[in-house]
Each structure stands twice: as structure tokens, then as C-alpha cells.
């Protein structure tokens with residue numbers, strides 16, 4: 001398969017980037033998207049050119065490292081799929097594919113397709129945790145959790161923190177990410193004691209990091225590789241209100 | 248108190264206020280539209296209704312509340328909109344594909360449709376509330392002949408057409424805004440998915456009602 005690639009090249013955060021054209025001549029349809037880029041990079045290195053930098057780690061859709069804007073969609077055209085799970089068979093021979101980094105003020109481009117997403121880490125550090133006493137593991141059945149609650153918390157916890165929601169949003173809002181993280185704790189009894197402080201501090205950090213606010217367009221939900229639902233956002237709003245009137 | 252202040256200074260709290268004031272304004276446009284249906288009944292009914300409405304002192308309270316709702320709704324939105332623009336380093340014309348494809352047109356153009364409605368509302372007040380005063384006597388009471396003013400205004404094709412276009416814009420604004428408000432207030436969940444459709448129905452009723460009135464006045468008196 002022959003693919004025409006338009007890839008964003010940028011040397012450093014301070015330098016202007018631009019698109020550069022590349023051709024991959026014998027891409028295999030069974031390759032993953034990242035393998036296709038590896039293939040291109042091998043070729044570039046062989047020719048003595050600079051390899052294209054991109055983030056990746058697990059390559060199985062669980063770490064959230066891969067973060068490409070492919071033809072204007074975070075993680076490409078497939079729904080519920082991270083870039084590393086996207087396959088070349090989803091494209092046609094001769095296709096032109098535009099590959100860009102995620103774009104947001106809060107995600108500055110470091111180099112080529114790599115962006116700095118430590119803003120998410122700072123939001124998590126602000127309150128995205130639950131404090132427990134260490135020691136022996138408690139008896140598993142001492143805290144009973146309903147099936148539906150457990151499932152909902154698990155659905156929220158499926159967020160891999162990749163930042164696709166920010167990249168998809170016209171306001172570069174991180175609401176879907178923050179709401180998933182707030183929800184995964186707020187739903188469970190273990191997360192309840194710290195829920196007010198958690199939501200307040202995470203939202204404050206989110207605002208500080210220059211993420212935009214939510215316009216309820218739903219683009220984030222459509223782009224999310226883990227299909228995190230907008231319902232989490234309503235829950236975040238509820239949690240915020242609750243935190244401001246109680247405690 | 249401190250908690251409340253920090254809530255209202257957060258983006259979430261400000262969206263909450265935008266939603267709350269938006270719902271307040273939605274209530275206003277709905278009652279305004281229902282009241283105006285008296286145009287279909289006839290001049291006396293319509294003028295009497297206008298007279299009753301404006302002759303109670305409560306109207307001043309209502310006006311202050313309305314202006315406050317408008318100021319908070321528009322002011323906060325502009326502030327948030329400015330921050331949103333700063334959050335995204337690319338021009339709105341280069342929005343990601345997924346945003347253009349999956350986010351409804353109405354949802355992406357709320358600020359624009361809102362500003363258009365605001366300009367329309369000002370023009371509307373100038374034409375009617377602060378427009379020419381015609382007097383009429385109904386049941387021995389002298390009052391303002393608003394019916395005549397309405398009828399006169401909608402004799403011009405371009406003016407009627409302009410109103411109809413504005414009502415389409417109001418429709419798009421309400422169709423997204425009414426539903427989105429419940430989301431911002433944290434009221435939507437998996438058990439009330441009908442809330443997702445209610446904005447469309449509400450917008451259809453309000454804008455449809457408002458659409459029919461100038462159209463009727465134009466057609467009936469031509």
C-alpha cells in the first residue's frame with residue numbers, strides 16, 4: 001500500500017513548525033498506525049534524516065501515551081480506538097493522511113508530534129487520589145458496593161488520560177478528563193470522604209492550566225478512545241455544586 | 248461563603264450561572280410568546296393584555312430581574328468565550344474535524360447566535376417598547392394601541408422577513424442552550440435521556456410561536 005503523509009515537523013517548543021510531505025511506499029494493511037510510522041522512521045534514519053518524534057508506550061490502548069491528530073480527529077477516524085490500536089487497513093491505497101500533534105494552549109508542542117501533557121498530571125496531583133491507611137489489605141466484603149455503582153465507577157476509570165478530549169474541543173476544555181477522574185472516586189465509598197476537596201482542587205488546577213470551559217458540544221465524547229460519557233461531566237458539575245454548599 | 252465564592256469564580260460555577268440565567272431567559276421568551284398569541288384573538292384582547300401587564304408596579308421588578316439575567320448571561324459568556332479562545336491556539340476556522348462533524352452547528356455557534364439575539368432584542372425594544380405611542384379606548388379605558396403598532400411594523404416585507412430570520416437564530420440558540428443548561432446544572436443523567444431532546448421541542452414551540460405571529464400579521468393585513 002502506498003500512503004502519502006503530511007506530518008507536522010517542529011524542532012522545539014519555541015520554533016515554528018510546518019507540515020512536511022512523506023511517502024510510505026510499501027505499508028502493510030496489518031500494520032498498526034504506529035508501526036507504519038516506525039517503518040517511515042527506519043527509512044528516514046537510513047537516509048540520514050531526522051526521525052519523526054511521537055509518543056507511545058503500551059501500544060495496546062491502556063497507557064494513553066499515543067496522541068496523534070489524524071485527519072483532524074484525535075486518534076484517527078475510528079471510534080473508541082487509540083492511535084496505537086488503529087490499523088492501516090482502515091485507509092485506502094493512495095490515501096493522504098494528515099498527522100498533527102494535539103493542539104491546546106495547555107499542551108505545548110515539545111517536538112514534532114509530541115506535546116507536553118503534564119498539565120493533566122498536575123490536575124491529578126491536586127486531588128485525583130484517595131488517601132488510605134497502608135497496612136494489611138482490608139477484608140474484601142467489609143465495604144459492600146452495588147454492581148451498578150461498581151460498573152459506573154469502572155467506566156469512568158477507563159479514562160487513560162490521553163488528552164483526546166482536549167484536542168477535540170473547540171475550547172480545549174479538559175472537562176471530560178477531569179470529570180472521569182472525579183467520578184471514579186466520587187462514586188465509590190472509599191472516595192467519598194475527600195470528595196469535596198478533591199473536586200474543588202482539581203477544577204481549580206484545571207482552570208489554572210488554561211484549559212477552556214465546556215460548551216456542551218459533545219465533541220470530546222465522540223473523540224474519546226475509551227468512550228467516556230458526558231454523564232461524567234454532569235456529575236462533575238453536581239459534585240462542584242455540592243462541595244460549595246456543604247462542608 | 249468562601250466556598251460559594253470559589254465555586255462562582257471557577258469555570259464550572261460560571262457555566263452554572265450561565266445555565267441558570269439562560270433558563271430564566273427561556274422562561275421569559277416562553278411567556279412572552281404565549282402572551283403574544285393574543286394577537287390571533289384580536290386588537291382588544293391584545294391591547295388589554297399589554298395594558299394590564301404594564302400598569303402593575305410589579306413590571307418594574309420584572310424588568311430589573313430580566314435586565315440582570317441578560318447582563319449576567321451575556322457578560323459571563325463573553326468572559327468565558329475570551330478564555331476559551333485563549334485556550335485554543337488555532338483559528339476557529341481550523342477546528343478539528345471531529346468537532347465540526349460531531350458537535351452540532353447550534354452548539355458551535357452559541358456565542359454568535361447569542362450576540363445576534365441580543366442585537367435583535369435591543370432593536371425590538373426600540374421598535375415596540377420605546378416606539379411611537381398610539382392611543383385607543385377599550386371599555387372606556389384609554390390605553391396604548393400596541394396592536395396597531397405591531398400591525399403597522401409588519402406591513403413591510405423586509406421587516407417581517409428580518410424577524411423570521413431572527414426567530415430561526417433564536418431556534419438554534421434555544422435548541423442547544425435549553426438542553427445544555429441541564430447538563431451544566433448537573434441535572435442530566437442516564438435516567439433522563441429525554442432531557443437531550445427537550446431543547447429541540449422547547450425551541451420549536453417558542454421560535455415556532457414567535458415565527459407565526461409576524462407572519463400572521465403580515466398576511467392578515469395585506
Ligand code: FES
Pocket residue numbers: 055056057058059060061062063064065066082083084085160
Ligand atoms: S501507546 Fe498506550 S494507549 Fe496507545
